[in-house]
Amino acid sequence: MKTKILISMAALFTLASIVLVSCKKDDTPKQNTTPVNYSKVASENASIEAAFTDAFRQVDQTCKANGVKNINTCPTVTITPFDLVTYPKDVVIDYGTSCTGNDGVIRSGRILAHLTKCYIDSGSVTTITFDNYYVNSRHITGTEVITNNGKNLSNHTVFGVVIQNGNLFSVDGTTSYNSVQQREWIAGESTILDPTDDVYLITGTGSGTTTDGVAYTVNIVTPLQASIGCAWIESGIIDIAIQNNPNIRIDYGTGACDDAAVVTCAGYTFNIVMP
Numbered sequence: 001m002k003t004k005i006l007i008s009m010a011a012l013f014t015l016a017s018i019v020l021v022s023c024k025k026d027d028t029p030k031q032n033t034t035p036v037n038y039s040k041v042a043s044e045n046a047s048i049e050a051a052f053t054d055a056f057r058q059v060d061q062t063c064k065a066n067g068v069k070n071i072n073t074c075p076t077v078t079i080t081p082f083d084l085v086t087y088p089k090d091v092v093i094d095y096g097t098s099c100t101g102n103d104g105v106i107r108s109g110r111i112l113a114h115l116t117k118c119y120i121d122s123g124s125v126t127t128i129t130f131d132n133y134y135v136n137s138r139h140i141t142g143t144e145v146i147t148n149n150g151k152n153l154s155n156h157t158v159f160g161v162v163i164q165n166g167n168l169f170s171v172d173g174t175t176s177y178n179s180v181q182q183r184e185w186i187a188g189e190s191t192i193l194d195p196t197d198d199v200y201l202i203t204g205t206g207s208g209t210t211t212d213g214v215a216y217t218v219n220i221v222t223p224l225q226a227s228i229g230c231a232w233i234e235s236g237i238i239d240i241a242i243q244n245n246p247n248i249r250i251d252y253g254t255g256a257c258d259d260a261a262v263v264t265c266a267g268y269t270f271n272i273v274m275p
Helices: 003-020 038-065
Strands: 076-080 089-094 104-115 126-136 138-151 157-172 173-187 200-207 215-227 237-242 248-254 260-265 267-274
Touching: 003 038, 038 089, 038 104, 038 126, 038 138, 038 157, 038 173, 157 200, 173 215
Parallel strands: none
Antiparallel strands: 076 089, 089 104, 104 126, 126 138, 138 157, 157 173, 173 200, 200 215, 215 237, 237 248, 248 260, 260 267
């Protein structure tokens, strides 16, 4: 799987952080309603989603290069056994005490990946864990499991992606997160060496708790379409739910590669421009 597309999920929740801070509650009285910083819910979710997305991206790029070249300017990559055919394999990406990547992100510690088969092969399971791993000074723990579920009836490769016991530690406290998603590779699979034409449909759910102790859930109502060649989510709908608070719905349209989306919250509807 060419996982560069996953970064679009981070953009998704970054957008939500802008939207939620402006969302008004409805006028219907609710019992036991706890004040919620909507912006913080979205931004913390964005951060932890992006952290796990980035981790698999690092593993993905390393596996494609088979350790021949580094994925950034400084990590040391170890693949055992170091050949093209023997599996299972263990991949260690060691960023040392500080490594500034070509993307400007500062990483330290190690990403550990165990591959039962080449990740593009049906039935392969890639399990990612961390050893004292930090991204921009924020500590990350947890497990990410990517399973190649083979072809569906449309002859598209489908990947199951599960984040288990995800934690992001910052100066504000701990953000926790779990998610179960399915990503259908609907275009670009025939040109595996050219990721620019890749298109994915993403479905699934997630849940988390913020540093303020606010629990929330995320549900993809209509599959999100995301393309490597487009900076924004092109279509699809998500709902963000917080108990005893109004839901927030974000509609990304019908497929155009543009920065427009429509937000509905507590009966209010307005247009926004994605960053």
